[in-house]
Every structure is written in structure tokens, then in C-alpha cells.
Amino acid sequence: xxxxxxxxxxxxxxxxxxxxxxxxxxxxxxxxxxxxxxxxxxxxxxxxxxxxxxxxxxxxxxxxxxxxxxxxxxxxxxxxxxxxxxxxxxxxxxxxxxxxxxxxxxxxxxxxxxxxxxxxxxxxxxxxxxxxxxxxxxxxxxxxxxxxxxxxxxxxxxxxxxxxxxxxxxxxxxxxxxxxxxxxxxxxxxxxxxxxxxxxxxxxxxxxxxxxxxxxxxxxxxxxxxxxxxxxxxxxxxxxxxxxxxxxxxxxxxxxxxxxxxxxxxxxxxxxxxxx
Amino acid sequence: xxxxxxxxxxxxxxxxxxxxxxxxxxxxxxxxxxxxxxxxxxxxxxxxxxxxxxxxxxxxxxxxxxxxxxxxxxxxxxxxxxxxxxxxxxxxxxxxxxxxxxxxxxxxxxxxxxxxxxxxxxxxxxxxxxxxxxxxxxxxxxxxxxxxxxxxxxxxxxxxxxxxxxxxxxxxxxxxxxxxxxxxxxxxxxxxxxxxxxxxxxxxxxxxxxxxxxxxxxxxxxxxxxxxxxxxxxxxxxxxxxxxxxxxx
Numbered sequence: 001x002x003x004x005x006x007x008x009x010x011x012x013x014x015x016x017x018x019x020x021x022x023x024x025x026x027x028x029x030x031x032x033x034x035x036x037x038x039x040x041x042x043x044x045x046x047x048x049x050x051x052x053x054x055x056x057x058x059x060x061x062x063x064x065x066x067x068x069x070x071x072x073x074x075x076x077x078x079x080x081x082x083x084x085x086x087x088x089x090x091x092x093x094x095x096x097x098x099x100x101x102x103x104x105x106x107x108x109x110x111x112x113x114x115x116x117x118x119x120x121x122x123x124x125x126x127x128x129x130x131x132x133x134x135x136x137x138x139x140x141x142x143x144x145x146x147x148x149x150x151x152x153x154x155x156x157x158x159x160x161x162x163x164x165x166x167x168x169x170x171x172x173x174x175x176x177x178x179x180x181x182x183x184x185x186x187x188x189x190x191x192x193x194x195x196x197x198x199x200x201x202x203x204x205x206x207x208x209x210x211x212x213x214x215x216x217x218x219x220x221x222x223x224x225x226x227x228x229x230x231x232x233x234x235x236x237x238x239x240x241x242x243x244x245x246x247x248x249x250x251x252x253x254x255x256x257x258x259x260x261x262x263x264x265x266x267x268x269x270x271x272x273x274x275x276x
Numbered sequence: 277x278x279x280x281x282x283x284x285x286x287x288x289x290x291x292x293x294x295x296x297x298x299x300x301x302x303x304x305x306x307x308x309x310x311x312x313x314x315x316x317x318x319x320x321x322x323x324x325x326x327x328x329x330x331x332x333x334x335x336x337x338x339x340x341x342x343x344x345x346x347x348x349x350x351x352x353x354x355x356x357x358x359x360x361x362x363x364x365x366x367x368x369x370x371x372x373x374x375x376x377x378x379x380x381x382x383x384x385x386x387x388x389x390x391x392x393x394x395x396x397x398x399x400x401x402x403x404x405x406x407x408x409x410x411x412x413x414x415x416x417x418x419x420x421x422x423x424x425x426x427x428x429x430x431x432x433x434x435x436x437x438x439x440x441x442x443x444x445x446x447x448x449x450x451x452x453x454x455x456x457x458x459x460x461x462x463x464x465x466x467x468x469x470x471x472x473x474x475x476x477x478x479x480x481x482x483x484x485x486x487x488x489x490x491x492x493x494x495x496x497x498x499x500x501x502x503x504x505x506x507x508x509x510x511x512x513x514x515x516x517x518x519x520x521x522x523x524x525x
Contacts, residue, residue, distance in 0.1 A: 033365055033366055035362070148384040149383060149384050151371075151374070151375075151378065151386075151387070152378065152383055152384070154367065154371065155375045155378055157365070158362075158365050158367055158372070158375070159356070159361070159375070161330065161354075161356060162354060162356065162375060162427070163375065163378065164330065165328055165330070165349055165352065165354050166349075166375055166376060166377075166378045166379045166431060167349060167350065167378060167379020167380070168378050168379065168383070169383070209364075209366060212366060213366050213367075213368070213411035213413070214366055214367070214368065214411075215366055215367070218366060
């Protein structure tokens with residue numbers, strides 16, 4: 001395990017995981033507090049359409065994912081604000097249509113898409129520097145925005161109607177929060193992939209909720225949980241390959257680890273507080 | 277300065293092809309304490325949302341302090357039904373109360389010492405100041421109701437709108453709440469909607485009965501016959517000090 005940490009490629013992989021954990025903890029907290037897990041799942045899957053378009057047209061699939069994610073966030077966000085209750089169908093639609101578009105685009109693209117699986121399930125074997133810069137930039141953007149309009153976002157998440165009446169410009173801020181959620185998904189693509197991203201956007205924050213009554217502290221705890229699970233998953237994947245010759249991809253291991261952490265956290269909390 | 281707090285003329289509202297409010301006329305003075313009474317589904321909440329400018333009526337005019345509702349929002353305090361809140365939301369009482377100050381400063385600016393002071397004063401007024409650092413999940417229904425009223429008051433409104441303020445509260449808490457609202461009505465117009473007939477008629481000055489159409493009465497002339505007309509079934513009018521749930525049916 002120690003030798004893993006001394007490998008430059010592994011250090012880069014680890015750094016990618018840690019950077020993504022920050023975005024995941026900060027945005028995941030809003031996803032859990034606002035109860036919009038399904039929405040975040042829809043946004044991450046919609047991003048796959050952009051990956052496919054990237055292959056087809058020839059720009060970087062990551063940019064496609066970001067573009068598609070943000071566009072879907074705006075569409076669903078507006079529909080949610082204007083239609084209210086009919087949102088369920090719409091979310092499942094962008095969820096499936098995004099995936100379908102991705103597959104069709106890739107089928108139409110010339111040649112073979114070699115690292116397609118890495119977008120779906122994550123791939124930390126090779127992380128280019130450009131990706132690290134992208135994730136670092138998104139971290140700065142996400143944390144900066146949340147820092148500046150924290151009170152407004154808190155009010156919207158708690159009681160949208162009152163926020164509106166109190167004079168908060170709810171619609172642009174809500175759309176921005178959804179767009180940031182889509183971008184947080186993009187940071188998670190390398191780590192756990194599009195399909196599994198929903199787990200990292202919800203489970204660490206749900207664990208944080210067990211131990212905190214404030215959004216700010218939840219963000220810190222969720223980021224830490226996410227970072228711990230990512231690091232452990234990577235090391236586990238490395239060890240399995242190194243000691244037993246088993247090649248288990250780190251992404252799914254990370255997900256299984258956060259799920260385990262959730263079970264432990266819930267059990268410990270139940271013991272301590274006697275609460276459900 | 278002499279405009280009424282609320283003025284509705286011929287307001288008709290349809291939602292999902294159903295007429296919720298029909299040609300409603302309503303005039304509420306600046307220091308009035310008024311209750312809007314009606315069975316479930318009679319359009320009570322919709323009426324409040326129209327006054328707040330969150331719902332746009334298909335016909336008629338709405339004026340709040342002589343202006344369109346959206347422009348008057350800074351002067352309206354709104355207390356939604358406390359039962360619909362997600363009590364699991366991670367937030368402290370003080371932060372809830374401060375939400376009333378959000379529109380009074382540029383977006384992104386931190387709250388000033390004055391903002392915090394006002395929030396504390398209003399929590400104190402509603403008797404829940406000691407709960408300021410607590411998470412809302414730790415509050416009883418009655419405490420949360422008071423926190424929500426304090427939140428509405430921190431915007432220093434001239435019109436306070438409350439949706440079913442006593443729903444789900446026990447009798448004793450309900451009674452003291454009516455008294456607190458009565459005290460507030462000396463400084464601002466207070467309008468509440470409720471189906472809780474007995475408690476309301478004991479404290480408010482006027483009662484408007486709503487079942488799509490609206491009929492306004494002085495509180496003392498609210499008789500079983502009048503109520504029967506509104507609810508469409510015989511209604512028992514409860515005594516002054518009795519605020520137990522008067523289920524109209």
C-alpha cells in the first residue's frame with residue numbers, strides 16, 4: 001500500500017479523488033437537505049448524452065458531459081418551478097433520454113470508443129493533468145458560489161415560497177444550484193462514473209446528517225467521508241491487484257465502502273441517541 | 277397613507293380548470309384583525325397566495341397598500357402552515373428567523389448586527405428566544421409555529437398573513453397564540469385563515485367566510501345559521517374560551 005502512494009500515477013489518481021470529494025460533499029449536502037436525489041441522478045445520467053456527442057463531433061467528452069448536464073439542469077429546473085408536481089416523469093425522461101442519446105451518438109461515431117466504460121463506471125488508471133485542473137476549477141467555482149449565496153440557498157432549500165416573498169430571486173439561484181449539481185457530477189465521472197455518481201452525491205451527505213444539524217458542518221463531514229471512501233477504495237483496488245492479481249475497479253469499491261460506512265454510522269447513531 | 281392594507285375587487289381565480297375563488301371582494305384596514313374561515317378546499321390558502329402575488333387571478337384587481345402585491349412584498353409577513361415543513365432540515369432557529377431579513381440587503385451580503393438583533397427581538401416577542409441556537413428538529417409544533425411567526429416579523433411587516441396557525445396545536449398553546457396575534461394586530465393588519473371556528477370568533481374583529489365566494493361578518497354576528505350556509509352542513513359554534521377543533525362536519 002505504501003508503495004502505491006509513492007507511484008506518481010497513483011498520486012494523481014488519489015488527488016483526483018480528493019478534489020472530486022470536495023465538490024461531492026458540498027453539493028451532496030444540498031441534494032440531501034433539499035431532497036433532490038432523483039433529480040441529481042437524472043442530471044448525471046443526462047450528462048452521458050454529452051459524452052456521446054463529444055465522441056461523435058470530436059470535442060472532449062468531458063466538456064460534452066458538462067454542457068449536457070447544465071442544459072438538462074436548466075430544463076428540469078424550469079419545469080420544476082413552473083409545473084411543480086409533474087416533475088417525476090420529466091426526471092426519468094432526461095435520465096433515460098440522456099443515456100439513449102449517448103449510446104446512439106457513440107454508435108454513429110466513426111471507429112471504436114475505447115474508454116467508454118470509464119465514463120460509465122469511472123476509471124482511475126490514467127488521470128490526465130487536464131482533468132485535475134478541470135476538477136480543481138469546478139471546486140473553486142462550486143465553493144465560491146456556495147460561500148457567497150449560502151444564506152439565499154439555505155432559505156430556498158428550506159422554504160422556497162417564503163424565500164420568494166422575502167425578496168430572494170429564487171429562480172436564478174435554484175437553476176444555478178442545479179447547474180452546480182450537474183457540474184459536481186462531472187467531477188465524479190472519473191472517480192465512480194456517471195451511473196454510480198448518484199451514490200456519492202447522496203450517501204456521504206446522508207452520513208453527515210447523522211452527525212450534524214447545520215448545512216456548513218454537513219458539507220465538511222460529507223467531503224471528509226467522500227475523501228476517506230475514495231482513498232480507501234483506491235488503496236483496496238490496488239491491494240487486490242497487487243496481492244491477489246484480482247482487478248477490481250475502484251469506482252464500485254468506493255460505492256460499496258460508502259454504503260458500508262452509512263450502515264455503520266446509522267447503527268452507531270441509533271445506539272447513542274436511540275433515534276431511528 | 278390612507279389606502280387599506282388589502283383591497284380585492286372581483287377576484288376570480290381558477291386552478292386546474294376549477295374555480296377556486298369567485299368574484300371575491302375584500303377590504304382589510306391597516307389595523308384590522310381578521311379571520312378567513314372556511315372548510316378544507318374552500319380556497320383559503322389560495323386567497324393568501326393571491327394577496328402575496330404568488331398566484332395571479334384570472335379576473336379582478338388585487339392591491340396591497342395601494343400597490344400590486346409583488347411591489348408590496350417588503351411589507352407583508354407570511355406564516356405558512358407549520359405542518360408542511362420538513363422537520364429534518366438541518367437549520368437552527370436563529371437562521372430561520374433571519375430569513376425574514378434576506379430581502380432587505382443585497383444578495384450575498386452577510387447579515388448585520390442589526391439584522392441579528394431584530395431576529396432576537398422577534399423570537400423574544402414570540403417567547404422562543406431561548407431556542408435560538410437549537411435545530412428546528414428539536415422543536416414542538418407550537419414552538420415551530422412561533423418561530424415561523426417570528427421569521428415573518430423580522431421583515432418588520434405592516435400586514436401579517438397566517439395560514440392555519442393553530443392547526444395541530446394543543447388547546448392551551450392555541451389560546452395563548454390567539455392572544456399574541458391580538459397584540460400584534462395593534463401594530464399591523466393581521467389576517468389568518470383557519471377552519472377552527474370557535475377560537476377565531478372569540479378574538480378577531482371580523483370574520484370572512486369563504487367557500488369560493490366570500491361573505492364578511494362582524495365576529496359577534498357569526499351565528500350557526502350563517503356558518504351552515506358556508507359549510508353546507510349544521511355547525512356547532514363553540515364558546516369563547518373553547519378552542520378545541522370544531523370539525524364542521
